[in-house]
Amino acid sequence: MPALERARGLALLQKMLLIRRFEEKAAELYSAGNIRGFLHLYIGEEAVAVGALEALSPDDAIVATYREHGHALARGIPAGAIMAEMYGKANGCSRGHGGSMHIFDVSRRFYGGYAIVGGGMPIAVGLALADQLQHRPRVTACFFGDGAVAEGEFHESLNLAALWKLPVLFLCENNRYAMGTALERHQSQTDLRRKAESYLIGAEQVDGMDVLAVAAATRRAVEAVRTGSGPRFVEFLTYRFRAHSMYDPDLYRSKDEVAQWKRRDPITTFTERLREHDLLSDAELAELERSVEAAIVDAVAEAEGGAWEPVADLLKDVHSPVTL
Amino acid sequence: MPALERARGLALLQKMLLIRRFEEKAAELYSAGNIRGFLHLYIGEEAVAVGALEALSPDDAIVATYREHGHALARGIPAGAIMAEMYGKANGCSRGHGGSMHIFDVSRRFYGGYAIVGGGMPIAVGLALADQLQHRPRVTACFFGDGAVAEGEFHESLNLAALWKLPVLFLCENNRYAMGTALERHQSQTDLRRKAESYLIGAEQVDGMDVLAVAAATRRAVEAVRTGSGPRFVEFLTYRFRAHSMYDPDLYRSKDEVAQWKRRDPITTFTERLREHDLLSDAELAELERSVEAAIVDAVAEAEGGAWEPVADLLKDVHSPVTL
Amino acid sequence: MTTTTYREAVHAGLREALQTNPHVFLMGEDVGRYGGAYACSRGLLEEFGPDRIRDTPLSESAFLGAGIGAALGGERPIVEIMTVNFSLLALDQIVNNAATLRHMSGGQLSVPLVVRMATGGGRQLAAQHSHTLEGWYAHIPGIKVLAPATVSDAKGMLLAALREPDPVFIFEYAGLYPTEGDLDETAGAVNITSAAVRRAGRDVTVITYGGSLPKAIAAAAELAGAGVEAEVIDLRVLRPLDDATLLESVRKTGRAVVIDEAWRTGSLAAEVSARIMEGAFSQLKAPVARVCSAEVPMPYAKHLEDAALPQIADIVAAVRHLMTAAGA
Amino acid sequence: MTTTTYREAVHAGLREALQTNPHVFLMGEDVGRYGGAYACSRGLLEEFGPDRIRDTPLSESAFLGAGIGAALGGERPIVEIMTVNFSLLALDQIVNNAATLRHMSGGQLSVPLVVRMATGGGRQLAAQHSHTLEGWYAHIPGIKVLAPATVSDAKGMLLAALREPDPVFIFEYAGLYPTEGDLDETAGAVNITSAAVRRAGRDVTVITYGGSLPKAIAAAAELAGAGVEAEVIDLRVLRPLDDATLLESVRKTGRAVVIDEAWRTGSLAAEVSARIMEGAFSQLKAPVARVCSAEVPMPYAKHLEDAALPQIADIVAAVRHLMTAAGA
């Protein structure tokens, strides 16, 4: 492991842990009926969001999918605002309109969770186009899964971004499954970098269970994009430990396969590495766990305490107020 | 030039000439108002349809675009039935319902001209799937332009065909323009074979102005497909000598560029080659021209003489007759 | 007769179709190993194998189009689009190919394709996953559109659709999958030409389809308590609409309310309303009323979603209003 | 006032928009070097350069979505979809993103996007190139839908749309591009909230939009010769519909015919018809009539296409029938 500052290690671990505990709590609250609709957990994939977002600056934009709690938390959206959103409360980050799949926080340039697979990709291309036209040195990071690679919009978006040399960072979270359909059953070419390269987009594949590797690869790609040479593509090899959604009976993969991957848990492995290198004491770890727990408790309290948007306001946001 | 039988040379030349004269006449009739709607001429690209279709057997299926007179004629659909279609007559091959863009002849497994760019590609994939399921050793040839390569359906279709190892032959007519948009302005990667390869589809590029090269490459690809190993992709480098359609003022390319390509006219160059090799006499050429002219005259007569479908039958084909 | 769920009825229909016709196959996202997003095809992969239960990539346009092509090639495909929300990605293939190929080819081709998809809101799935677009499909010439609201239709419509020579679209209301009803297990295909009177009544005609049927029936029960006898009609077939059944009822009652989970403007309810006026104008005692969804992208929060969707109370209120109104 | 074509009016609107607001750019297939499939943007590439006049690949979904993203990023994009027929490929982006982002984000985002497309039949372009889908767009909450039928609307609606904070869809009727009318060259944005009475009359209200307006006016002239004075209303704004103007007229005339080039079932005409019944039931002397397209994929042959589309004679016949009918 290259030189790692203690503070950085702790920060990365803290973020991953926050995501993990947040989602464990969300699953619990789902079973209790406080959260409804679809809930897609990111558990197992935390290193991707945490590592990738570390490499981006606050000025960069994020476009994510319906599996975006991790990205939202890693971006710094307060856990309370996200939890309140999942409760459907007016103090939720999308005022309860979106729920788990549609987290937005424009103040943090978090342009949302998109629930139509591939649907966020053209939006990311357009955000990058605006930056290019306005000569702003910003990057738009676009997250999507391996399943999205099969959609026509993936193809159209990559071509457009490459053709116009737009500052888009395509971040593919290859967790080997699109719902219950394994990569080999939805892609003729399972080495997804080759796809990116067919648009002349520089691509890299990286271990998505290693937060430092994720951060390093993303940083390289961000730097390349910022030179104005066009988009880059990074593929993260990762795995979701939980079912696709709370509805999924998870029949399509073996317990063994899941167990194998769990041995590579990004949080436990990173914790071990930090300890090996004397970058994390028992006390620090305990304090981390405690502070994360406290944050979750606060988040739930914030959600519980939130108000419901008045039904009278149902139509209020269909259109923007006209200001002439 | 490898050994070429006289009869074959004449047959190829005859088909190309038939297409050329047919379309020259169609353009004339368009100006005269006998043909309306959109008319997309294939002039300059004849070697592609003629060479490719020579390599297919009558049992194979064809899916084409709105620029499909050439393919229809090369497939052996009578010129009169096509001309009558363009007149909108009931003796047209699609009973006047389709016009120039929608030529169908199921008896010849000609599954139509499709006017939504890329829209025929999934259909071709499905035809091939039916063959695979029924263990028929047939191939479905799917023509499309360079412009179609940008559409999401291109991507989805190639992946599906490759994933399921379907007997589809993807035939890309790269005439360097999608309407007025040059290849470099619509594709980040202009070497289109690289795209096919990114689905693990074997791909070849060939001179589309050389009918023998087209036939040879297509034959290689057809043979590969017939082994059951999945789809193949052939890219034909070609050029349209006329405007995109009769509405196109053709402002986007230089006269010089067009003139350069015209020097490579597939008909004149092939004629010269045949003569060089003593495979075509003056008399034969004159006879060919005469018989083609006669066929065009007959085709026009057939179209002129055709009846109009009765207006009372307007709704007749919206649904199939129910036969329980 | 056995009691079964709507989900099991769909499953039984699929199984029977696969057993009887070797050309039938099912294709769509997660129909195989996952067992179907709504578990409608669980176990079918094991029984019929991967050639006939085909998991597809996320490529709605390509696999819908491939269904068209396979139908042209002599197969009997059933394409499942997981939900209507994703069908927008395949709409070009539907409108421009599936629906038009027969006419455009001068009657040479037929596209014997069945497309199933889950539809509707009410499950807090928010703006991108709660659409009701059956009305759009009902606009397209060349296809038939079915909306099963009962378990026997859930099975029997599928079997009937597989006898049609042209494309048939079946909209399964997702919220109904777990609901139970009586199924005659020996029954096969059902009629797919007529609407059904689900409850007879003389005072007002309540017209609906799919997931709103249970609400309409509950509203009718409530109204009966107050002395208003509503006739409840289940459209069943959204294209072509069975005007005769509607008009017969409205000519009798003189009043009609149409319940439709779609956004009000441009809903199928508008078409039904216009047709009733066109066909029974002089018998109408009041304008045909509509109870539809609020015109808003569906919000996630339950109280907001409830407010956006037609509810039993809304139906009751609309009928009561009609009973007193003498016209606008 | 100068005489100009609808095409030139669109061109003038585009040019003025590009001149006045540096954030405005035009993006679509062949808008640049080709000059626009209908020549609406000819010369603009030369004047404004390739950053602002952007030829796109054939990727309707991606470039429409990129328009949304660019709008979020502070630009003022005008996306041209060459024709409505191809817009089906972008409909997911339109329904699920453009129209919903504001509400779904809890009011954080606005999508100030203008989308233009050519629409309509009548040019023998057959089944895949002759659609009229404005009615579908008018169903979608979160967007506005405009249908210019005159040269001044062709220009002025574009300029007005560019002042709206939310997505606006403009349907330019392709058959109108070469037609001429009077344009006040100094006029800018027009009102995009109301329908317009294009001809006053007392006997019957003829309601239409887009390419059917000239037909409606010709029919009214013919009817006037026979002593029937038709009031012709141009809807102009298809979403949100201006009920007030329609109802005011129908309350006066007691009769209405809606002309719509869409297929009849599920057309916008159905919505207009239902609204008139809902709002003016007691003043109606006869059921609202509809003159729409036959429910058939558009045939290529001219005589068949003519038979499929609403014609002046059909409008005249519908009005005459209404004048005598006492209800159905």
Ligand SMILES: Cc1ncc(C[n+]2csc(CCOP(=O)(O)OP(=O)(O)O)c2C)c(N)n1
């Ligand atoms: C266009 C579309 N089709 C289908 C779905 C249903 N669906 C939701 S998530 C999903 C799988 C996506 O897989 P992937 O892109 O790999 O992301 P992951 O869930 O693995 O993170 C599917 C099929 C959808 N939301 N959108």
Ligand SMILES: Cc1ncc(C[n+]2csc(CCOP(=O)(O)OP(=O)(O)O)c2C)c(N)n1
């Ligand atoms: C989906 C779609 N978008 C746009 C068009 C309009 N259009 C017709 S042909 C064409 C260019 C297609 O180019 P290419 O695929 O290279 O074929 P070519 O015309 O060169 O043979 C365009 C943009 C269309 N028909 N369909």
Ligand SMILES: [Mg+2]
């Ligand atoms: Mg995945």
Ligand SMILES: [Mg+2]
């Ligand atoms: Mg081309």
